[in-house]
Amino acid sequence: MQFKAPKGTTDILPDVARRWQYLEHKAIELFSIYGYEPIVTPMFEHTEVFLRSIGISTDIVQKEMYTFADKGGRSLTLRPEGTAPVIRAYVDHNMNQLPQPVKLYYTGPMFRYERPQAGRYRQFWQMGIEAIGSDDPAIDAEAILLMINYFKSVGLKELTLYINSMGCDEDRPVYIRLLKDYAEENREKLCRDCQKRIDLNPLRLFDCKEESCQLVMKDAPKIIDYLDKECKAHFNKVRQYLDTQGIAYIIKPELVRGLDYYTKTTFEVVSPFLGAQNAIGGGGRYNKLVEEFGGPPTPGIGFAIGTERLSIAVEREGAFLSIDNKMDVFVAVPDEAARSTAINLLSALREAGISSDLDYMGRSLKGQLKYADKRGFKYTVFLGSRELESGEVVVKNMETSEQLEVPLKELVDKLSEILGRPGAVARVKGPGTGVQG
RNA sequence: GUGAUCGUAGCUCAAUUGGUUAGAGCGUCGGACUGUGGCUCCGAAGGCUGUGGGUUCAAGUCCCAUCGGUCACCCCA
DSSP states (O other): OOOOOOOTOOOOOOOHHHHHHHHHHHHHHHHHHHTTOOOOOSSEHHHHHHHHHHHHTTTHOOOOOOOEETTTTTTTEOSSSSSSHHHHHHHHHTGGGGGSSEEEEEEEEEEEOOOOOBOOEEEEEEEEEEEEEEEOOOHHHHHHHHHHHHHHHHHOOOOOEEEOOOOTTTTHHHHHHHHHHHHHHGGGGGGGHEEEEEHOOOOGGGOOHHHHHHHHHHHHGGGGGGGOOOHHHHHHHHHHHOOOOOOOEEEEEEEESSTOEEEEEEEEEETTTTTOOOOOEEEEEEEHHHHTTTTTTTEEEEEEEEEHHHHHHHHHHHTTTTOOOOOEEEEEEESSHHHHHHHHHHHHHHTTTOOOEOOOSSSHHHHHHHHHHHHHEEEEESHHHHHHHHHHEEEEEEETEEEEEEEGGHHHHHHHTTTTTOOHHHOOTTOOOOOOO
């Protein structure tokens, strides 16, 4: 083995890739039902895009970005998250001219230079939505509801939803001052790290695991209590909508998302089936972000779901059991004479939407059967010189070993019937219908 | 960026106090009388023991470095 995938990256092999596809299909389906449309943005952006939006002092910008210079001397950065690029595109394409709100979803890889850990990779996948243009608390609730409903739809049951409000430009500075003052008064009771946090990022003081720090912070002022009238009303509305919808949540005043652009509502969903990195989805409102990119004052809200973390959580809850990946028909060819007929048959089967394959390894008939067994085909069709002569082929049910003879001419129709598939003609649809059989 | 722990065939693991051609199970491939799988039996392929130094008569086994995995911290999906 000469090469391995770079540190913190991994190959997604078929078994897992299949589950990811399933999760993505379900997400796209539900996002669409909620009115979201797909958008695909570049995997890298001008570094400035992330500096501006995520915030200079955040960990992401400070130590986690994959930044490089291209041959033209531009500073580019592999996207560490999905919101900033989408907002950049919103402004870039004057989407404020579209009917508001603009609701978009994306899926794809993100990149962060960190030490790998359970549930954390340098290249990781997210599925996210952004609703841009509305400050209605109902859309905050809708976003949260969508995330929760999605998790439920893929079989997750044990979830905890945390919500918080980060306030806005009006009330946050006032609160931060109060918090700093409080921390300053208790400086000597805090650990070394926390003493540094007082100036760097006082909101993080709440995260410390040190018992002494937690004791101090227990009585610290909480942002929730210092929201201004408007933010408070907004937050209460969100809660009210969630209550009405029967969504359980825990208000977590210390929930501070590590990106500077959040305002008002923030939220996060954690699963007990993961390790230390237990957040499978998180998001919040960002009412200043569009302006930051040079657009008109425009509110927005969104969330992102971590695909691999979700996949692990779903697997541990045993919800992947029903994915059927069996092939339909194996065409066994006893002798070379029938091979070209078999290849034609294969084409016909595939055109009819019947998944099928044959042997390309020069195996004996017995070997072909073994292969068909291991790959898990539902049926095996025998097509040799004997069948060529009689015009009847043998169809074997690989589970029950039952065999029946079917005229070669009727085989495709017969198999479609047995497999419960619509006929070849019925399944052919015009382009662009987006309908899957 | 910090810490802990690990690194032998595709996978899971063996290899007496350092001592001759590094083993097993599973998997892969082939075979067990001529056109049929799942069980059983037989056989084959597949490892410069992560890499590079060092100690020693001798290293998979000891030491150092490096790379990588795993887990945790920081922080996040």
